[in-house]
Amino acid sequence: MVGIILYLGEGGKTERGTARLSNSDPLVIKIMMRFFREICKVPEEKFRGSIHTFAHADIEKTEKYWSKISRIPKNQFHKTYIKPGSASLQKRYTLLYGTFSINVCDTNLF
Numbered sequence: 001m002v003g004i005i006l007y008l009g010e011g012g013k014t015e016r017g018t019a020r021l022s023n024s025d026p027l028v029i030k031i032m033m034r035f036f037r038e039i040c041k042v043p044e045e046k047f048r049g050s051i052h053t054f055a056h057a058d059i060e061k062t063e064k065y066w067s068k069i070s071r072i073p074k075n076q077f078h079k080t081y082i083k084p085g086s087a088s089l090q091k092r093y094t095l096l097y098g099t100f101s102i103n104v105c106d107t108n109l110f
Contacts, residue, residue, distance in 0.1 A: 003035025022101040053098025
């Protein structure tokens with residue numbers, strides 16, 4: 001139930017054929033990955049990760065962080081999006097690793 005509720009609240013519902021969830025909370029990402037893997041039985045090769053972060057971020061460290069949290073290999077990540085440096089100081093410190101998106105390329109799951 002938690003996975004369904006998280007998807008309804010945080011999941012992407014507009015891109016046909018892709019189930020997507022974006023969040024900056026590592027616990028939410030871990031829960032959804034467990035839901036996709038254990039309940040939905042998504043094969044590992046169907047996962048893609050993407051990161052939106054700020055210009056101040058250490059990109060290599062950020063990608064390593066989200067790969068460890070999601071257990072999606074970095075070679076299955078889309079190119080990291082870096083938002084130009086106009087971000088407020090508040091976001092810089094509260095979103096140290098930006099936002100991570102889990103993308104599952106599966107029409108049936110969507």
